[in-house]
Amino acid sequence: MLPLLLASQIREADAHTVAHEPIASIDLMERASKAFVGWFVNHFPDKNKNIAIYCGTGNNGGDGVAIARMLYDHGYEALSVKIARFSSRSTDEFDKNLARLKRLDVPLTEMENGDDLPEESNGIVIDALLGTGLNKPLEGEYEKLVKYLNSVKCTMVAVDIPTGFFADGEIDPDATILKADLVITFQQPKINFLLPESGPYIGCLEVVHIGLDEKFIRSLNSPYQLVEEKDIRAKLKHRKRFTNKGTYGHALIIAGQPETMGAALLSSSACAYAGAGLTTACIPENGLIALNNHQPEVMAIVRKEKELPDVDWPKFSTIAIGPGLGKDAASLKLFTRVLASFDRPVVIDADAINMLASNPDLWKHVPKGSILTPHVKEFDRLFGEHKSWWQRLQTGKQQAKNYDVYIVLKNDYTITITPVEKFYFNSTSNAAMASGGMGDVLTGIIAALLAQKYSSEDACIIGNYIHGKAGDELALPNRMYAVLPGRLITQLPVTMVKLMA
Numbered sequence: 001m002l003p004l005l006l007a008s009q010i011r012e013a014d015a016h017t018v019a020h021e022p023i024a025s026i027d028l029m030e031r032a033s034k035a036f037v038g039w040f041v042n043h044f045p046d047k048n049k050n051i052a053i054y055c056g057t058g059n060n061g062g063d064g065v066a067i068a069r070m071l072y073d074h075g076y077e078a079l080s081v082k083i084a085r086f087s088s089r090s091t092d093e094f095d096k097n098l099a100r101l102k103r104l105d106v107p108l109t110e111m112e113n114g115d116d117l118p119e120e121s122n123g124i125v126i127d128a129l130l131g132t133g134l135n136k137p138l139e140g141e142y143e144k145l146v147k148y149l150n151s152v153k154c155t156m157v158a159v160d161i162p163t164g165f166f167a168d169g170e171i172d173p174d175a176t177i178l179k180a181d182l183v184i185t186f187q188q189p190k191i192n193f194l195l196p197e198s199g200p201y202i203g204c205l206e207v208v209h210i211g212l213d214e215k216f217i218r219s220l221n222s223p224y225q226l227v228e229e230k231d232i233r234a235k236l237k238h239r240k241r242f243t244n245k246g247t248y249g250h251a252l253i254i255a256g257q258p259e260t261m262g263a264a265l266l267s268s269s270a271c272a273y274a275g276a277g278l279t280t281a282c283i284p285e286n287g288l289i290a291l292n293n294h295q296p297e298v299m300a301i302v303r304k305e306k307e308l309p310d311v312d313w314p315k316f317s318t319i320a321i322g323p324g325l326g327k328d329a330a331s332l333k334l335f336t337r338v339l340a341s342f343d344r345p346v347v348i349d350a351d352a353i354n355m356l357a358s359n360p361d362l363w364k365h366v367p368k369g370s371i372l373t374p375h376v377k378e379f380d381r382l383f384g385e386h387k388s389w390w391q392r393l394q395t396g397k398q399q400a401k402n403y404d405v406y407i408v409l410k411n412d413y414t415i416t417i418t419p420v421e422k423f424y425f426n427s428t429s430n431a432a433m434a435s436g437g438m439g440d441v442l443t444g445i446i447a448a449l450l451a452q453k454y455s456s457e458d459a460c461i462i463g464n465y466i467h468g469k470a471g472d473e474l475a476l477p478n479r480m481y482a483v484l485p486g487r488l489i490t491q492l493p494v495t496m497v498k499l500m501a
């Protein structure tokens with residue numbers, strides 16, 4: 001796992017590295033700037049293109065000035081540096097780097113309060129105005145400058161973080177923030193980069209390493225963790241010799257209505273493909289032919305209109321309930337019966353989440369360790385409207401602890417929130433997967449993993465990873481515009497076995 005730090009902890013890690021590596025702060029800045037430039041020169045090879053580097057007077061600005069010197073040394077011909085001297089304060093590292101730059105033949109402008117803004121018409125703008133030191137929303141001269149830069153037709157490349165963007169905490173939707181086409185960030189993505197609010201401000205993200213003390217970073221025990229492939233490799237279990245279908249559990253998927261049988265088919269197929277020993281789908285009577293036709297390996301329990309099906313609950317290892325189930329009286333009765341009859345962790349998705357939202361009394365029957373998989377709207381239906389994703393994280397933390405459940409808040413970087421206040425950000429998946437039925441697949445995968453005796457936490461972490469990874473394996477190398485859930489399902493065993501190789 002990659003621990004994700006708050007801005008305040010990043011400063012601690014900077015300071016710790018300076019004190020214990022040891023390395024002078026100015027040399028750490030040199031290392032960061034070099035890492036930026038290393039990536040930049042490989043991707044922007046045109047040395048005649050106009051490059052304007054906008055620098056504040058803190059350490060982000062210090063990076064900017066050092067970057068200007070390094071680009072000059074690399075032979076970039078059309079550089080200019082614009083210093084935003086909007087405050088009388090500057091850091092030592094900024095001052096030293098500015099003195100070094102002044103020895104070179106790079107055009108340099110100092111902007112002061114009230115000055116006219118320089119004109120930018122094309123080329124590249126490097127944003128080194130403010131970084132993780134941001135301590136209040138932009139206003140005054142900074143705001144005016146960033147608004148202007150957002151209006152010009154240049155490629156914007158931000159150093160570490162777009163100016164005005166908070167690394168963590170709430171993002172005000174009305175705040176002025178630099179819109180970067182590319183952010184080259186130091187050491188690790190900042191937490192807010194992984195939340196949808198970063199969408200308008202970060203076109204593309206690149207992380208470059210600057211050698212901060214990893215042991216120290218781990219010792220901070222951050223609740224925010226980014227899941228990496230090596231974690232999944234360590235968690236996935238091989239199928240052993242002399243095992244049989246009984247070894248891999250029996251999952252029951254309660255899903256579908258006549259009009260939404262697709263959801264039942266997708267989640268139960270995904271469950272079978274993700275390795276459950278046996279999968280049974282509890283479906284409406286008139287969906288039986290479709291099920292037998294689509295996935296003969298999946299067994300059926302049919303639901304007759306308004307009647308509760310007769311189910312031998314204890315024989316199932318786990319139950320997933322909700323995809324396409326509807327919220328009518330019969331569905332509510334069935335959901336209530338599941339919660340009353342089953343005490344092992346279940347997966348609660350889609351309409352089961354909606355029923356829980358409108359019948360909060362049911363919460364007390366939700367088995368401990370169960371997994372809820374809401375998308376953002378379901379999350380808000382369950383826990384109330386939220387103004388920001390940061391707020392959702394805080395609510396999710398309280399509610400997961402309160403009910404002793406795992407909340408899988410779905411989005412680009414799906415977040416598993418645990419009862420012990422940890423946040424696991426998934427690092428796979430892509431926009432080609434934005435297609436109806438994709439969440440039904442995830443539900444089936446998580447149920448399959450629970451059936452195979454993975455813990456609830458691992459079922460969430462592995463489930464999200466392999467779901468997104470299968471989507472990446474299909475979409476990225478083949479440049480697919482859209483990946484449909486049905487196709488993703490058949491990729492799952494391939495993805496899983498690759499991760500065990």
Ligand SMILES: NC(=O)C1=CN([C@@H]2O[C@H](COP(=O)(O)OP(=O)(O)OC[C@H]3O[C@@H](n4cnc5c(N)ncnc54)[C@H](OP(=O)(O)O)[C@@H]3O)[C@@H](O)[C@H]2O)[C@@H](O)CC1
Pocket residue numbers: 011014015025028029030032033056057058059060061063087089091129130131132133134135136137138139142159160161186210
């Ligand atoms: N050794 C290291 O530490 C390394 C650091 N590195 C680099 O340093 C960056 C962090 O640098 P930093 O801490 O100096 O802060 P930075 O973002 O430049 O801001 C400067 C000052 O701006 C001010 N300010 C804040 N908000 C404001 C606002 N809204 N409007 C106006 N002013 C505002 C505030 O000053 P104040 O208002 O408190 O006087 C603040 O202190 C980091 O992103 C990375 O690029 C790398 O080189 C690796 C090594």
Ligand SMILES: Nc1ncnc2c1ncn2[C@@H]1O[C@H](COP(=O)(O)OP(=O)(O)O)[C@@H](O)[C@H]1O
Pocket residue numbers: 374375410411412413414428429430431432433434435436437438439440441442467
């Ligand atoms: N733009 C995207 N980037 C990454 N993953 C996505 C994207 N859009 C959707 N997904 C994934 O697809 C799934 C969609 O779930 P959900 O909205 O519940 O779909 P449905 O209700 O249609 O089954 C989630 O797991 C989500 O992470």
Ligand SMILES: [K+]
Pocket residue numbers: 060127128129130131158159160161162163
């Ligand atoms: K910046």
